[in-house]
Amino acid sequence: MLDAFHRVPPAREVRAYVSRVLEICQLEQVTHVLPLIDLEVDAFTPHRQMFSDQGITLCMAPSETIHVSRDKWLVYEVFRDHPVVHPIPTWCMEDQAVDQLPFPLHAKPRDGRSSEGLARILDKDDLSYLRKKLRGRPYVIQPLLDGDVCVVDIVRRRATGQSAAMARQELVRTSNGAGVTVRMLNEPTLIDAATQIASALDLDGCINIEFLVGGDWPLVMDINPRFSGGVGFTHLSGYDMVTNHLRCFAGELLDPPVIPAPVIHARRYVETTFAVPEESVRAQLLAN
Template sequence: MTNILILTAGTRVKLVEYFKMLPNVKVVCTDASLNAPALYFGDAHYQMPCFTDPTYLERVLEVCEAENIDAVLPIIDTTSFILSQHKQRFTEKGIKVITSPAETVALTFDKRQLAKFCRDNQLPTIPTFDSLAEFEQARVAGLIDFPVFVKPAIGSGSIDNYKVHNMSELKNILANKKDMIIQAFIKGTEYGVDVYCDLETGELVDFFVKEKLLMRSGETDKARSANPQPVLPILQDLVRRANFHGPVDVEFFYDQGQWLISEINTRFGGGYPFAQACGKNYPQLIVNNINGKRNHVQNFAYPQDVILMKYPEIAMVTAVESNQRSLKRHVV
Protein backbone atom coordinates (compact mmCIF):
# COMPACT_ATOMS: atom_id res chain seq x y z
CA MET A 1 0.00 0.00 0.00
CA THR A 2 1.25 3.49 -0.91
CA ASN A 3 -0.03 6.23 1.40
CA ILE A 4 -0.16 9.75 -0.02
CA LEU A 5 -1.00 12.96 1.84
CA ILE A 6 -2.45 15.78 -0.31
CA LEU A 7 -2.14 19.18 1.35
CA THR A 8 -4.65 22.03 0.91
CA ALA A 9 -6.86 19.84 -1.25
CA GLY A 10 -9.43 22.60 -1.77
CA THR A 11 -11.52 21.90 -4.87
CA ARG A 12 -9.06 19.49 -6.53
CA VAL A 13 -11.54 16.61 -6.46
CA LYS A 14 -10.43 15.18 -9.81
CA LEU A 15 -6.79 14.99 -8.69
CA VAL A 16 -7.78 13.09 -5.54
CA GLU A 17 -9.88 10.73 -7.65
CA TYR A 18 -6.99 10.06 -10.05
CA PHE A 19 -4.84 8.85 -7.16
CA LYS A 20 -7.76 6.85 -5.76
CA MET A 21 -8.13 5.05 -9.11
CA LEU A 22 -4.66 3.55 -8.75
CA PRO A 23 -4.36 0.10 -7.12
CA ASN A 24 -3.08 -0.12 -3.54
CA VAL A 25 -3.04 3.65 -2.99
CA LYS A 26 -4.46 5.32 0.12
CA VAL A 27 -5.16 9.07 -0.10
CA VAL A 28 -5.34 11.36 2.92
CA CYS A 29 -6.46 14.95 2.33
CA THR A 30 -6.05 18.11 4.40
CA ASP A 31 -7.37 21.65 4.25
CA ALA A 32 -7.82 24.58 6.61
CA SER A 33 -11.55 24.56 5.86
CA LEU A 34 -13.96 21.69 6.41
CA ASN A 35 -15.93 23.11 3.48
CA ALA A 36 -13.21 22.10 1.00
CA PRO A 37 -14.97 19.47 -1.15
CA ALA A 38 -11.85 17.49 -2.09
CA LEU A 39 -11.41 16.55 1.58
CA TYR A 40 -14.27 14.08 1.32
CA PHE A 41 -13.04 12.18 -1.71
CA GLY A 42 -9.99 10.65 -0.04
CA ASP A 43 -9.81 7.77 2.42
CA ALA A 44 -9.31 10.09 5.39
CA HIS A 45 -9.22 13.82 5.98
CA TYR A 46 -7.88 16.30 8.52
CA GLN A 47 -8.60 19.95 9.16
CA MET A 48 -5.30 21.81 9.41
CA PRO A 49 -4.23 25.26 10.57
CA CYS A 50 -3.49 27.73 7.80
CA PHE A 51 0.00 27.38 6.30
CA THR A 52 0.92 30.71 7.93
CA ASP A 53 0.40 29.16 11.39
CA PRO A 54 3.74 28.44 13.16
CA THR A 55 2.50 24.94 14.06
CA TYR A 56 1.67 24.02 10.46
CA LEU A 57 4.71 21.85 9.74
CA GLU A 58 4.40 20.03 13.05
CA ARG A 59 0.78 19.27 12.29
CA VAL A 60 1.66 17.90 8.84
CA LEU A 61 4.27 15.64 10.41
CA GLU A 62 1.74 14.46 13.01
CA VAL A 63 -0.67 13.44 10.25
CA CYS A 64 2.16 11.68 8.42
CA GLU A 65 2.89 9.62 11.51
CA ALA A 66 -0.77 8.87 12.25
CA GLU A 67 -1.47 7.69 8.69
CA ASN A 68 1.92 6.08 7.96
CA ILE A 69 2.40 8.45 5.00
CA ASP A 70 4.94 7.59 2.28
CA ALA A 71 4.80 10.87 0.36
CA VAL A 72 3.38 14.38 0.74
CA LEU A 73 1.97 16.27 -2.25
CA PRO A 74 1.61 20.07 -1.92
CA ILE A 75 -0.69 21.48 -4.62
CA ILE A 76 -0.52 25.23 -4.01
CA ASP A 77 2.55 27.46 -4.37
CA THR A 78 2.88 28.44 -0.72
CA THR A 79 2.83 24.90 0.68
CA SER A 80 5.19 23.75 -2.08
CA PHE A 81 7.59 26.50 -1.02
CA ILE A 82 7.28 25.73 2.71
CA LEU A 83 7.76 21.98 2.32
CA SER A 84 10.69 22.37 -0.07
CA GLN A 85 12.45 24.49 2.55
CA HIS A 86 11.97 21.77 5.18
CA LYS A 87 12.24 18.67 3.02
CA GLN A 88 14.99 17.21 5.20
CA ARG A 89 12.59 16.82 8.13
CA PHE A 90 10.43 14.55 6.00
CA THR A 91 13.33 12.71 4.39
CA GLU A 92 14.63 11.77 7.85
CA LYS A 93 11.32 9.98 8.46
CA GLY A 94 11.41 8.20 5.11
CA ILE A 95 8.74 10.47 3.58
CA LYS A 96 9.10 11.89 0.07
CA VAL A 97 8.04 15.47 -0.64
CA ILE A 98 6.69 15.59 -4.17
CA THR A 99 8.11 18.88 -5.38
CA SER A 100 11.31 20.29 -6.83
CA PRO A 101 14.45 21.11 -4.79
CA ALA A 102 14.22 24.17 -2.53
CA GLU A 103 16.34 26.41 -4.75
CA THR A 104 14.20 25.58 -7.78
CA VAL A 105 10.93 26.20 -5.96
CA ALA A 106 12.27 29.53 -4.65
CA LEU A 107 13.30 30.48 -8.18
CA THR A 108 9.79 30.02 -9.56
CA PHE A 109 8.01 31.34 -6.44
CA ASP A 110 9.37 34.86 -7.04
CA LYS A 111 8.65 36.11 -10.57
CA ARG A 112 11.57 38.54 -10.37
CA GLN A 113 14.00 35.69 -9.87
CA LEU A 114 12.33 33.67 -12.63
CA ALA A 115 12.62 36.53 -15.13
CA LYS A 116 16.31 36.97 -14.29
CA PHE A 117 16.92 33.22 -14.56
CA CYS A 118 15.35 33.14 -18.02
CA ARG A 119 17.36 36.15 -19.20
CA ASP A 120 20.61 34.73 -17.82
CA ASN A 121 20.00 31.38 -19.52
CA GLN A 122 18.75 32.75 -22.86
CA LEU A 123 15.30 31.24 -22.31
CA PRO A 124 12.53 33.17 -24.10
CA THR A 125 10.39 35.10 -21.64
CA ILE A 126 8.17 38.17 -21.33
CA PRO A 127 10.14 41.42 -20.76
CA THR A 128 9.88 42.03 -17.00
CA PHE A 129 10.89 45.00 -14.84
CA ASP A 130 11.34 45.09 -11.07
CA SER A 131 10.86 48.84 -10.58
CA LEU A 132 9.35 51.95 -12.09
CA ALA A 133 12.83 53.39 -12.71
CA GLU A 134 13.90 50.28 -14.63
CA PHE A 135 10.70 50.41 -16.70
CA GLU A 136 11.09 54.11 -17.46
CA GLN A 137 14.65 53.56 -18.62
CA ALA A 138 13.55 50.78 -20.97
CA ARG A 139 10.68 52.93 -22.26
CA VAL A 140 12.98 55.82 -23.07
CA ALA A 141 15.20 53.35 -24.94
CA GLY A 142 12.19 52.24 -26.99
CA LEU A 143 12.22 48.70 -25.60
CA ILE A 144 8.69 48.80 -24.18
CA ASP A 145 5.59 50.99 -24.10
CA PHE A 146 2.04 50.95 -22.79
CA PRO A 147 -0.10 49.01 -22.26
CA VAL A 148 1.74 46.91 -19.68
CA PHE A 149 0.71 44.21 -17.23
CA VAL A 150 1.34 44.70 -13.51
CA LYS A 151 1.13 41.88 -10.96
CA PRO A 152 2.66 40.76 -7.64
CA ALA A 153 6.19 39.35 -7.75
CA ILE A 154 4.90 36.61 -5.45
CA GLY A 155 1.31 35.60 -5.99
CA SER A 156 -1.13 33.34 -7.81
CA GLY A 157 -4.74 33.07 -8.87
CA SER A 158 -4.62 36.31 -10.94
CA ILE A 159 -5.06 38.34 -7.73
CA ASP A 160 -3.98 42.00 -8.01
CA ASN A 161 -3.27 41.70 -11.74
CA TYR A 162 -3.78 44.87 -13.76
CA LYS A 163 -3.62 45.95 -17.39
CA VAL A 164 -2.21 49.49 -17.27
CA HIS A 165 -2.55 52.03 -20.07
CA ASN A 166 -0.53 55.08 -18.97
CA MET A 167 2.14 56.36 -16.58
CA SER A 168 -0.30 58.01 -14.19
CA GLU A 169 -2.20 54.76 -13.70
CA LEU A 170 1.03 52.81 -13.29
CA LYS A 171 2.43 55.17 -10.65
CA ASN A 172 -0.84 55.04 -8.71
CA ILE A 173 -0.84 51.22 -8.59
CA LEU A 174 2.82 51.01 -7.60
CA ALA A 175 2.28 53.62 -4.87
CA ASN A 176 -0.46 51.51 -3.27
CA LYS A 177 0.85 48.01 -3.88
CA LYS A 178 4.15 46.53 -2.72
CA ASP A 179 6.49 44.10 -4.51
CA MET A 180 4.91 44.41 -7.95
CA ILE A 181 6.49 43.68 -11.31
CA ILE A 182 5.84 45.32 -14.67
CA GLN A 183 5.62 43.16 -17.78
CA ALA A 184 5.07 43.79 -21.45
CA PHE A 185 1.41 43.22 -22.32
CA ILE A 186 1.33 40.27 -24.69
CA LYS A 187 -1.61 39.98 -27.08
CA GLY A 188 -0.76 36.48 -28.26
CA THR A 189 -2.36 33.14 -27.43
CA GLU A 190 -1.85 31.72 -23.92
CA TYR A 191 -0.85 28.09 -23.40
CA GLY A 192 -0.45 25.92 -20.32
CA VAL A 193 1.98 23.01 -20.25
CA ASP A 194 1.63 20.21 -17.69
CA VAL A 195 5.09 18.70 -17.17
CA TYR A 196 6.33 15.70 -15.23
CA CYS A 197 10.00 15.30 -14.37
CA ASP A 198 11.18 12.11 -12.69
CA LEU A 199 11.54 12.58 -8.93
CA GLU A 200 14.79 10.63 -8.88
CA THR A 201 16.59 11.80 -12.03
CA GLY A 202 14.94 15.13 -12.90
CA GLU A 203 14.53 13.88 -16.47
CA LEU A 204 11.64 15.23 -18.57
CA VAL A 205 9.31 12.23 -18.66
CA ASP A 206 6.09 13.60 -20.13
CA PHE A 207 4.21 16.80 -20.93
CA PHE A 208 0.89 18.04 -22.29
CA VAL A 209 0.21 21.34 -24.08
CA LYS A 210 -3.18 23.06 -24.01
CA GLU A 211 -4.31 26.29 -25.62
CA LYS A 212 -6.29 28.29 -23.08
CA LEU A 213 -9.72 29.25 -24.38
CA LEU A 214 -11.29 30.58 -21.17
CA MET A 215 -9.86 31.44 -17.74
CA ARG A 216 -11.79 31.67 -14.47
CA SER A 217 -10.22 32.81 -11.16
CA GLY A 218 -6.73 32.16 -12.51
CA GLU A 219 -7.46 28.60 -13.69
CA THR A 220 -8.12 27.26 -17.17
CA ASP A 221 -11.84 26.60 -17.59
CA LYS A 222 -11.87 25.66 -21.29
CA ALA A 223 -8.94 24.56 -23.44
CA ARG A 224 -7.87 22.85 -26.65
CA SER A 225 -5.17 20.16 -26.73
CA ALA A 226 -2.25 21.46 -28.83
CA ASN A 227 0.78 20.19 -30.72
CA PRO A 228 3.61 19.42 -28.25
CA GLN A 229 6.48 19.66 -30.70
CA PRO A 230 6.97 23.48 -30.91
CA VAL A 231 7.62 23.82 -27.16
CA LEU A 232 9.63 20.59 -26.75
CA PRO A 233 13.12 22.11 -27.31
CA ILE A 234 12.34 25.00 -24.95
CA LEU A 235 11.07 22.59 -22.27
CA GLN A 236 14.12 20.36 -22.63
CA ASP A 237 16.43 23.34 -22.20
CA LEU A 238 14.37 24.69 -19.28
CA VAL A 239 14.28 21.34 -17.45
CA ARG A 240 18.01 20.84 -17.95
CA ARG A 241 18.84 24.24 -16.46
CA ALA A 242 16.25 24.54 -13.69
CA ASN A 243 16.46 21.06 -12.05
CA PHE A 244 12.75 20.33 -11.82
CA HIS A 245 11.40 17.25 -10.06
CA GLY A 246 7.81 16.02 -10.01
CA PRO A 247 4.82 17.90 -11.50
CA VAL A 248 5.46 21.34 -12.96
CA ASP A 249 3.05 23.84 -14.53
CA VAL A 250 4.66 26.05 -17.20
CA GLU A 251 2.73 28.96 -18.72
CA PHE A 252 3.56 30.28 -22.21
CA PHE A 253 2.39 33.00 -24.55
CA TYR A 254 2.76 32.50 -28.30
CA ASP A 255 3.20 35.91 -29.89
CA GLN A 256 4.57 36.94 -33.28
CA GLY A 257 6.11 33.55 -33.95
CA GLN A 258 7.79 33.24 -30.54
CA TRP A 259 7.05 31.09 -27.48
CA LEU A 260 7.52 33.17 -24.30
CA ILE A 261 7.68 31.69 -20.79
CA SER A 262 5.23 33.57 -18.59
CA GLU A 263 5.11 31.75 -15.23
CA ILE A 264 6.21 28.44 -13.71
CA ASN A 265 4.66 26.63 -10.75
CA THR A 266 6.40 23.63 -9.19
CA ARG A 267 3.14 21.74 -8.59
CA PHE A 268 0.11 20.38 -10.41
CA GLY A 269 -1.60 23.14 -12.35
CA GLY A 270 -5.32 23.65 -11.94
CA GLY A 271 -5.81 22.54 -15.55
CA TYR A 272 -4.06 19.18 -15.11
CA PRO A 273 -7.36 17.20 -15.45
CA PHE A 274 -7.35 18.15 -19.15
CA ALA A 275 -4.06 16.25 -19.53
CA GLN A 276 -5.43 13.20 -17.72
CA ALA A 277 -8.53 13.28 -19.94
CA CYS A 278 -6.20 13.05 -22.95
CA GLY A 279 -4.41 9.96 -21.64
CA LYS A 280 -1.70 11.30 -19.33
CA ASN A 281 -1.32 9.78 -15.86
CA TYR A 282 1.08 11.73 -13.67
CA PRO A 283 -0.33 10.23 -10.43
CA GLN A 284 0.89 6.83 -11.67
CA LEU A 285 4.32 8.32 -12.43
CA ILE A 286 4.41 9.72 -8.89
CA VAL A 287 3.49 6.38 -7.33
CA ASN A 288 6.18 4.70 -9.44
CA ASN A 289 8.75 7.12 -8.02
CA ILE A 290 7.50 6.73 -4.45
CA ASN A 291 8.04 2.99 -4.80
CA GLY A 292 11.59 3.42 -6.09
CA LYS A 293 10.83 2.94 -9.80
CA ARG A 294 12.42 5.26 -12.31
CA ASN A 295 10.02 6.50 -14.99
CA HIS A 296 11.07 6.17 -18.60
CA VAL A 297 10.53 8.98 -21.09
CA GLN A 298 7.08 8.76 -22.68
CA ASN A 299 6.36 9.33 -26.37
CA PHE A 300 4.67 12.71 -25.65
CA ALA A 301 1.70 11.66 -27.82
CA TYR A 302 -1.96 12.49 -27.14
CA PRO A 303 -5.07 13.48 -29.16
CA GLN A 304 -4.74 17.00 -30.57
CA ASP A 305 -7.37 19.66 -31.29
CA VAL A 306 -9.69 18.23 -28.64
CA ILE A 307 -11.89 20.80 -26.90
CA LEU A 308 -11.77 20.32 -23.11
CA MET A 309 -14.28 21.88 -20.71
CA LYS A 310 -14.71 21.84 -16.94
CA TYR A 311 -18.16 21.70 -15.37
CA PRO A 312 -19.32 21.87 -11.74
CA GLU A 313 -20.53 19.00 -9.57
CA ILE A 314 -21.99 18.97 -6.09
CA ALA A 315 -20.50 17.25 -3.03
CA MET A 316 -22.78 16.69 -0.01
CA VAL A 317 -21.73 15.81 3.53
CA THR A 318 -23.64 16.09 6.79
CA ALA A 319 -22.41 18.23 9.66
CA VAL A 320 -21.59 15.06 11.59
CA GLU A 321 -19.62 13.59 8.72
CA SER A 322 -17.62 16.77 8.17
CA ASN A 323 -16.22 16.48 11.69
CA GLN A 324 -15.16 12.86 11.31
CA ARG A 325 -11.57 12.05 10.41
CA SER A 326 -12.60 9.69 7.60
CA LEU A 327 -15.93 9.18 5.91
CA LYS A 328 -17.84 7.98 2.91
CA ARG A 329 -18.53 10.44 0.13
CA HIS A 330 -21.93 11.48 -1.17
CA VAL A 331 -22.27 13.02 -4.63
CA VAL A 332 -25.37 14.10 -6.52
Protein backbone atom coordinates in the same frame (compact mmCIF):
# COMPACT_ATOMS: atom_id res chain seq x y z
CA MET B 1 -12.32 6.65 -0.65
CA LEU B 2 -10.31 8.07 2.26
CA ASP B 3 -8.71 5.87 4.90
CA ALA B 4 -8.77 8.71 7.44
CA PHE B 5 -9.81 12.33 7.74
CA HIS B 6 -8.11 15.00 9.87
CA ARG B 7 -8.69 18.73 10.34
CA VAL B 8 -5.64 20.96 9.95
CA PRO B 9 -5.00 24.71 10.31
CA PRO B 10 -4.93 26.79 7.12
CA ALA B 11 -1.67 26.46 5.17
CA ARG B 12 -1.18 30.23 5.58
CA GLU B 13 -0.56 29.52 9.28
CA VAL B 14 2.67 27.83 8.32
CA ARG B 15 4.06 26.64 11.67
CA ALA B 16 0.75 25.30 12.94
CA TYR B 17 -0.02 23.69 9.58
CA VAL B 18 3.35 21.96 9.22
CA SER B 19 3.32 20.76 12.84
CA ARG B 20 -0.16 19.29 12.44
CA VAL B 21 0.73 17.52 9.20
CA LEU B 22 3.80 15.99 10.87
CA GLU B 23 1.61 14.79 13.76
CA ILE B 24 -0.79 13.16 11.31
CA CYS B 25 2.10 11.51 9.44
CA GLN B 26 3.29 9.95 12.70
CA LEU B 27 -0.22 8.88 13.70
CA GLU B 28 -1.09 7.34 10.35
CA GLN B 29 2.43 6.11 9.50
CA VAL B 30 2.51 8.23 6.36
CA THR B 31 5.72 7.96 4.31
CA HIS B 32 4.95 10.33 1.41
CA VAL B 33 3.21 13.71 1.32
CA LEU B 34 1.90 15.16 -1.95
CA PRO B 35 1.26 18.94 -1.93
CA LEU B 36 -1.37 20.11 -4.42
CA ILE B 37 -1.60 23.91 -4.13
CA ASP B 38 0.81 26.84 -3.97
CA LEU B 39 0.20 27.52 -0.27
CA GLU B 40 1.13 23.94 0.63
CA VAL B 41 4.27 24.04 -1.51
CA ASP B 42 5.32 27.34 0.07
CA ALA B 43 4.65 26.03 3.58
CA PHE B 44 6.58 22.77 3.16
CA THR B 45 9.61 24.08 1.23
CA PRO B 46 11.54 25.63 4.18
CA HIS B 47 10.67 22.66 6.41
CA ARG B 48 11.93 19.81 4.25
CA GLN B 49 14.46 18.69 6.84
CA MET B 50 11.74 18.21 9.47
CA PHE B 51 9.99 15.73 7.17
CA SER B 52 13.23 14.06 6.11
CA ASP B 53 14.24 13.55 9.74
CA GLN B 54 11.07 11.51 10.22
CA GLY B 55 11.62 9.47 7.06
CA ILE B 56 8.84 11.27 5.17
CA THR B 57 9.26 12.12 1.48
CA LEU B 58 7.79 15.39 0.23
CA CYS B 59 6.70 14.62 -3.33
CA MET B 60 7.34 18.01 -4.84
CA ALA B 61 9.95 19.89 -6.87
CA PRO B 62 13.40 20.61 -5.39
CA SER B 63 13.77 23.74 -3.26
CA GLU B 64 15.87 25.62 -5.83
CA THR B 65 13.35 24.83 -8.58
CA ILE B 66 10.60 26.26 -6.39
CA HIS B 67 12.70 29.28 -5.39
CA VAL B 68 13.18 30.35 -9.01
CA SER B 69 9.71 29.36 -10.20
CA ARG B 70 7.93 31.41 -7.53
CA ASP B 71 9.83 34.62 -8.37
CA LYS B 72 8.90 36.30 -11.67
CA TRP B 73 12.05 38.42 -11.62
CA LEU B 74 14.30 35.38 -11.13
CA VAL B 75 12.55 33.54 -13.97
CA TYR B 76 13.41 36.45 -16.24
CA GLU B 77 16.99 36.65 -14.95
CA VAL B 78 17.63 32.93 -15.38
CA PHE B 79 16.25 32.68 -18.92
CA ARG B 80 16.71 36.16 -20.43
CA ASP B 81 19.68 35.01 -22.57
CA HIS B 82 18.57 31.42 -23.13
CA PRO B 83 18.65 30.34 -26.81
CA VAL B 84 15.34 28.43 -26.64
CA VAL B 85 13.42 29.72 -23.60
CA HIS B 86 12.08 33.28 -23.93
CA PRO B 87 10.57 34.92 -20.83
CA ILE B 88 8.27 37.93 -21.04
CA PRO B 89 10.45 41.07 -20.73
CA THR B 90 10.41 42.07 -17.06
CA TRP B 91 11.53 45.06 -15.00
CA CYS B 92 11.43 45.81 -11.29
CA MET B 93 8.83 48.44 -10.38
CA GLU B 94 11.48 50.97 -9.29
CA ASP B 95 13.64 50.57 -12.41
CA GLN B 96 13.99 53.92 -14.20
CA ALA B 97 13.76 52.12 -17.55
CA VAL B 98 10.06 51.54 -16.81
CA ASP B 99 9.44 55.28 -17.36
CA GLN B 100 10.38 54.87 -21.02
CA LEU B 101 8.20 51.83 -21.74
CA PRO B 102 5.14 52.13 -23.99
CA PHE B 103 1.75 51.64 -22.34
CA PRO B 104 -0.22 49.56 -21.46
CA LEU B 105 1.78 47.63 -18.88
CA HIS B 106 1.13 44.94 -16.28
CA ALA B 107 2.16 45.17 -12.62
CA LYS B 108 2.54 41.80 -10.89
CA PRO B 109 3.76 40.68 -7.45
CA ARG B 110 7.15 38.97 -7.82
CA ASP B 111 5.78 35.97 -5.93
CA GLY B 112 2.20 36.26 -7.17
CA ARG B 113 0.00 33.29 -7.88
CA SER B 114 -3.43 32.63 -9.41
CA SER B 115 -3.64 36.15 -10.90
CA GLU B 116 -3.59 37.70 -7.40
CA GLY B 117 -2.51 41.32 -7.14
CA LEU B 118 -2.39 42.09 -10.87
CA ALA B 119 -2.85 45.68 -11.99
CA ARG B 120 -3.02 47.30 -15.42
CA ILE B 121 -1.05 50.47 -16.04
CA LEU B 122 -2.59 52.54 -18.83
CA ASP B 123 -0.63 55.80 -18.50
CA LYS B 124 1.96 57.70 -16.47
CA ASP B 125 -0.62 58.65 -13.85
CA ASP B 126 -1.37 54.96 -13.21
CA LEU B 127 2.34 54.22 -12.94
CA SER B 128 2.95 57.04 -10.48
CA TYR B 129 -0.04 56.03 -8.37
CA LEU B 130 0.99 52.37 -8.19
CA ARG B 131 4.57 53.22 -7.33
CA LYS B 132 3.35 55.18 -4.33
CA LYS B 133 0.73 52.63 -3.33
CA LEU B 134 3.07 49.65 -3.67
CA ARG B 135 6.24 51.30 -2.33
CA GLY B 136 8.32 48.71 -0.53
CA ARG B 137 6.38 45.78 -1.97
CA PRO B 138 8.18 43.47 -4.46
CA TYR B 139 6.42 44.09 -7.78
CA VAL B 140 7.56 43.66 -11.38
CA ILE B 141 6.44 45.37 -14.59
CA GLN B 142 5.76 43.58 -17.86
CA PRO B 143 4.29 44.69 -21.19
CA LEU B 144 0.60 43.89 -21.62
CA LEU B 145 0.75 41.57 -24.63
CA ASP B 146 -1.85 39.80 -26.75
CA GLY B 147 -1.71 36.11 -27.52
CA ASP B 148 -3.05 32.66 -26.76
CA VAL B 149 -2.41 31.19 -23.32
CA CYS B 150 -0.95 27.69 -23.59
CA VAL B 151 0.00 25.39 -20.72
CA VAL B 152 2.48 22.54 -20.65
CA ASP B 153 2.31 19.84 -17.99
CA ILE B 154 5.78 18.34 -17.68
CA VAL B 155 7.23 15.61 -15.48
CA ARG B 156 10.95 14.93 -15.18
CA ARG B 157 12.90 12.33 -13.26
CA ARG B 158 16.05 14.06 -12.09
CA ALA B 159 18.04 10.85 -11.56
CA THR B 160 17.88 9.95 -15.25
CA GLY B 161 16.87 13.16 -17.02
CA GLN B 162 13.88 11.32 -18.50
CA SER B 163 10.86 13.57 -19.09
CA ALA B 164 7.42 13.70 -20.70
CA ALA B 165 5.24 16.70 -21.48
CA MET B 166 1.88 17.58 -23.01
CA ALA B 167 0.62 20.96 -24.19
CA ARG B 168 -2.80 22.56 -24.48
CA GLN B 169 -4.28 25.90 -25.49
CA GLU B 170 -6.62 27.35 -22.89
CA LEU B 171 -9.72 28.59 -24.70
CA VAL B 172 -11.76 29.54 -21.61
CA ARG B 173 -10.20 30.38 -18.22
CA THR B 174 -11.58 31.27 -14.82
CA SER B 175 -10.78 34.62 -13.21
CA ASN B 176 -7.87 33.04 -11.30
CA GLY B 177 -6.35 31.51 -14.44
CA ALA B 178 -7.63 27.92 -14.45
CA GLY B 179 -8.52 26.55 -17.87
CA VAL B 180 -12.03 25.11 -18.20
CA THR B 181 -12.10 24.59 -21.98
CA VAL B 182 -8.87 23.58 -23.72
CA ARG B 183 -7.56 22.38 -27.07
CA MET B 184 -4.86 19.71 -26.88
CA LEU B 185 -1.78 20.52 -28.96
CA ASN B 186 0.97 18.65 -30.73
CA GLU B 187 3.37 21.57 -30.58
CA PRO B 188 7.09 20.64 -30.49
CA THR B 189 8.18 24.25 -29.89
CA LEU B 190 6.25 24.40 -26.60
CA ILE B 191 7.42 20.94 -25.53
CA ASP B 192 11.04 21.81 -26.30
CA ALA B 193 10.87 25.06 -24.32
CA ALA B 194 9.25 23.30 -21.34
CA THR B 195 11.86 20.52 -21.47
CA GLN B 196 14.67 23.08 -21.50
CA ILE B 197 13.13 24.84 -18.49
CA ALA B 198 12.80 21.58 -16.57
CA SER B 199 16.42 20.72 -17.29
CA ALA B 200 17.74 24.18 -16.40
CA LEU B 201 15.88 24.12 -13.06
CA ASP B 202 16.94 20.49 -12.40
CA LEU B 203 13.31 19.51 -11.94
CA ASP B 204 12.30 16.34 -10.14
CA GLY B 205 8.56 15.64 -10.44
CA CYS B 206 5.70 17.39 -12.22
CA ILE B 207 5.14 21.12 -12.70
CA ASN B 208 3.23 23.24 -15.21
CA ILE B 209 4.44 26.12 -17.34
CA GLU B 210 2.26 28.84 -18.87
CA PHE B 211 3.21 30.37 -22.21
CA LEU B 212 1.87 33.31 -24.21
CA VAL B 213 1.80 32.37 -27.88
CA GLY B 214 1.32 34.88 -30.67
CA GLY B 215 4.69 36.38 -31.64
CA ASP B 216 7.92 35.00 -33.03
CA TRP B 217 8.19 32.42 -30.26
CA PRO B 218 6.34 31.33 -27.10
CA LEU B 219 6.93 33.61 -24.12
CA VAL B 220 7.11 32.16 -20.62
CA MET B 221 4.38 33.70 -18.45
CA ASP B 222 4.64 31.62 -15.28
CA ILE B 223 6.30 28.50 -13.93
CA ASN B 224 4.09 26.81 -11.33
CA PRO B 225 5.91 24.22 -9.17
CA ARG B 226 2.84 22.03 -8.67
CA PHE B 227 0.16 20.22 -10.64
CA SER B 228 -1.88 22.46 -12.91
CA GLY B 229 -5.60 22.87 -12.33
CA GLY B 230 -6.05 21.26 -15.75
CA VAL B 231 -3.79 18.25 -15.24
CA GLY B 232 -6.91 16.11 -15.70
CA PHE B 233 -7.01 17.19 -19.35
CA THR B 234 -3.56 15.67 -19.83
CA HIS B 235 -4.80 12.48 -18.20
CA LEU B 236 -7.82 12.40 -20.54
CA SER B 237 -5.43 12.71 -23.48
CA GLY B 238 -3.44 9.65 -22.49
CA TYR B 239 -0.72 10.59 -20.01
CA ASP B 240 -1.03 10.10 -16.25
CA MET B 241 1.04 12.94 -14.76
CA VAL B 242 0.11 12.12 -11.16
CA THR B 243 1.28 8.51 -11.29
CA ASN B 244 4.47 9.47 -13.11
CA HIS B 245 5.11 12.28 -10.63
CA LEU B 246 5.03 9.70 -7.82
CA ARG B 247 7.38 7.45 -9.79
CA CYS B 248 10.01 10.18 -9.58
CA PHE B 249 10.06 9.69 -5.80
CA ALA B 250 9.86 5.90 -5.93
CA GLY B 251 12.89 5.41 -8.17
CA GLU B 252 10.79 4.07 -11.04
CA LEU B 253 10.98 4.79 -14.76
CA LEU B 254 8.49 7.17 -16.32
CA ASP B 255 6.03 6.21 -19.01
CA PRO B 256 7.17 7.37 -22.47
CA PRO B 257 5.70 10.64 -23.82
CA VAL B 258 2.33 10.59 -25.59
CA ILE B 259 1.24 12.77 -28.52
CA PRO B 260 -2.33 13.92 -27.83
CA ALA B 261 -5.14 13.80 -30.34
CA PRO B 262 -6.20 17.33 -31.46
CA VAL B 263 -9.36 17.37 -29.36
CA ILE B 264 -11.15 19.95 -27.22
CA HIS B 265 -11.90 19.12 -23.58
CA ALA B 266 -14.33 21.10 -21.44
CA ARG B 267 -15.33 20.96 -17.81
CA ARG B 268 -19.01 21.10 -17.01
CA TYR B 269 -20.18 23.04 -13.98
CA VAL B 270 -23.61 22.54 -12.46
CA GLU B 271 -25.12 25.50 -10.63
CA THR B 272 -27.18 24.55 -7.58
CA THR B 273 -29.58 26.84 -5.74
CA PHE B 274 -30.93 26.25 -2.27
CA ALA B 275 -34.33 27.29 -0.95
CA VAL B 276 -34.08 29.07 2.41
CA PRO B 277 -37.25 29.58 4.50
CA GLU B 278 -38.28 33.24 4.62
CA GLU B 279 -38.41 33.24 8.41
CA SER B 280 -34.76 32.11 8.58
CA VAL B 281 -33.67 34.99 6.37
CA ARG B 282 -35.70 37.48 8.47
CA ALA B 283 -34.19 36.15 11.68
CA GLN B 284 -30.67 36.48 10.27
CA LEU B 285 -31.29 40.06 9.17
CA LEU B 286 -32.60 41.00 12.62
CA ALA B 287 -29.61 39.36 14.27
CA ASN B 288 -27.26 41.51 12.19
